[in-house]
């Protein structure tokens with residue numbers, strides 16, 4: 001579309017140099033000229049676009065006559081600026097009498113069938129249709145005939161409600177599902193005045209990304225079931241934040257009132273989520289931090305809890321921890337901020353002399369993780385999220401990407417959509433027939449019971465067959481030759497053709513290294529990466545929100561690991577255990593083990609935002625803060641450290657975990673110098689090399705990448 | 714999305730679809746003829762399964778196929794009678810007695826416009842200009858046109874359609890067109 005060549009255009013008399021082919025609506029914005037629009041969206045395709053006609057402008061192009069004189073030839077009809085590509089000499093006028101009249105006409109047509117129920121519409125107050133009508137429309141309606149009527153509040157899904165009367169048929173939502181999420185669930189049904197959006201056969205709109213359509217709908221036709229009728233936009237305050245529901249770390253906005261997050265909207269971060277969110281984050285985050293929250297410390301009193309002061313609670317905890325000394329242990333949850341983890345680590349090592357702390361709840365061993373980190377580099381993820389766009393091929397192993405890493409998935413899809421990348425995946429035969437990546441993958445290989453290592457091995461052997469000239473040691477050739485041939489021959493061969501085109505990217509989900517065959521997987525991955533020249537672009541995908549931060553801090557580097565800590569609690573070898581923001585009873589891969597350990601443990605303190613199943617079994621429960629009630633930083637899957645901001649005050653006397661750790665350190669006679677979260681961050685930056693490059697400036701913008709360690713030979 | 718293999722297209726239908734698709738650079742271009750074919754394969758209308766099958770066979774989203782099927786009025790997304798009688802009520806036919814034809818047909822069939830007879834035999838609807846205005850009033854039944862229909866011979870048309878049990882649209886129509894517009898049947902095929 002755009003090429004780098006610049007052309008001269010004039011908009012409302014302002015001369016501009018813009019890339020040839022840029023849409024005039026965007027060129028105008030550079031010059032500070034607003035052209036009203038509904039259907040235009042910079043991230044949606046023009047197919048089915050340019051349909052609302054709100055962005056009309058007048059346009060003229062220079063024309064050279066037979067005698068060589070150049071005159072300006074005005075196009076007889078107004079043009080849609082959202083689809084008009086900038087070209088040399090183009091002259092555009094956006095505020096002529098004809099345009100003012102045309103816009104008024106467009107709005108009059110749009111409003112003919114629009115119910116104008118703004119007073120009870122969720123969009124009221126932040127509605128492009130309202131705003132444009134106010135600026136560009138007629139003051140009063142001339143339409144006295146009956147309007148089109150449909151039953152209100154048609155449920156498209158458990159999250160999204162459709163009000164068909166309000167829809168202006170802009171095709172933003174339909175294009176979102178076709179272009180961005182790719183599930184193509186929404187389209188226009190019927191025609192003329194009966195046109196409405198809908199799903200095939202009125203099935204539930206079950207996209208993983210459906211919430212985005214609510215945000216981009218320029219009217220109140222699509223609303224969120226959770227947020228419907230709960231607030232007016234002008235009653236809400238907005239704070240910048242980071243989603244904590246998975247490791248992708250989307251930039252979001254929290255819209256809140258009276259200490260409640262009422263909705264989550266996407267925030268632009270070109271490096272991570274562009275502007276999208278997934279439904280898990282958009283609807284799950286408000287749910288996860290609302291409801292019954294802990295507001296004061298609780299002390300066990302027989303079968304029940306008794307509210308106590310922080311003084312009393314911390315006194316008990318400090319005494320038990322001190323007594324346990326280096327046998328004390330800490331388990332941290334994946335939503336804890338970098339500052340919390342650092343402070344907990346300081347408490348363990350500096351305050352108690354203990355190295356018994358971990359964050360992992362899955363089956364991946366530290367050995368597997370460390371070996372992978374050693375092989376492919378610890379931090380940050382070499383390709384990252386945005387980097388996927390430039391990768392000629394991307395192989396996904398061990399992850400149902402759309403579910404586990406929704407935003408990484410969207411970026412991979414985008415890269416495929418613009419023809420820049422081939423998506424490849426290796427999935428177990430037990431995965432559903434239509435995997436999300438499989439829908440657009442160049443090749444999707446099923447590994448049946450042969451397992452991932454064998455599948456990777458046959459990819460190597462096919463690659464060697466494809467490229468006889470490839471440099472490979474005899475050992476690797478021999479290794480590749482011993483594999484069983486793939487059952488899924490066509491797909492495997494097709495994959496080999498992509499792999500043979502040169503270096504690409506490999507995304508390794510946690511599933512790949514969590515099984516007993518992790519060593520074979522790593523060896524095979526190492527060979528495949530080596531043969532394709534992609535050793536420097538193997539990205540490990542971690543699942544938990546801040547797992548990458550925990551890893552960078554070395555939070556789980558020590559024996560005995562989560563399993564050992566829980567076993568210790570059960571056997572009495574861990575006399576005091578602090579579980580911070582984690583719920584092993586529901587999250588540990590073997591919940592029975594966790595329950596048994598907690599039943600037998602001599603002292604357990606749990607800090608969390610809610611009385612979780614684990615907290616119910618504790619001796620002391622401390623109320624902590626959610627992402628909305630405090631400041632801090634989180635590290636996402638690619639190793640990007642990102643700041644979140646406090647939106648409102650904590651509940652009751654709740655306190656962030658770093659502060660709880662700091663107060664305990666003080667009681668243990670090892671006071672810290674942390675008066676605010678920035679002090680913890682500053683300490684972390686000077687003591688942990690990976691965080692050395694995290695500047696406050698970068699945190700105010702798109703975040704800062706972890707620093708890769710210096711290789712010392 | 715249903716797998717194409719779960720569909721109801723006959724062998725002949727599948728072959729025909731393959732032939733149709735071969736004319737287009739991208740199977741997505743063949744949606745209209747594929748829907749026509751599906752309508753025939755599914756007994757004259759397009760239930761959701763038919764739309765899903767077309768979607769699966771063309772590799773397009775089912776929502777898009779349903780959008781197309783509901784956009785055009787000549788795809789039947791509701792079950793119709795075995796014979797679908799469509800009376801043109803556009804300008805020429807409208808001026809030349811289409812409404813009398815409709816009144817008469819309603820009377821004979823005992824239904825209103827848009828309805829289907831209790832025995833499932835006939836559905837009666839209006840149509841926009843059928844582009845055969847010189848033979849107004851024009852009636853379309855299935856894939857055949859009948860010109861010169863009027864309140865008098867409407868009963869004859871219905872009687873002959875009834876008597877044509879088991880006939881294909883192609884084989885039944887000649888006699889009736891002859892009867893109604895002598896010598897006119899030659900140019901009267903459509904589609």
Ligand code: SF4
Pocket residue numbers: 166167168169170171172173174197216217218219221222
């Ligand atoms: S529901 Fe909203 S986004 Fe979708 S077409 Fe209608 S107005 Fe546009």
Ligand code: SF4
Pocket residue numbers: 243244245246247248249250273276277278279280281282405406407
């Ligand atoms: S992709 Fe992850 S971080 Fe982004 S909105 Fe969804 S759950 Fe939140």
Ligand code: FES
Pocket residue numbers: 036037038039040049050051052053054055056080081082083
């Ligand atoms: S914004 Fe240009 S036509 Fe809709």
Ligand code: FES
Pocket residue numbers: 801802803804805806807841842843844845846849851
């Ligand atoms: S008006 Fe009836 S066929 Fe044209």
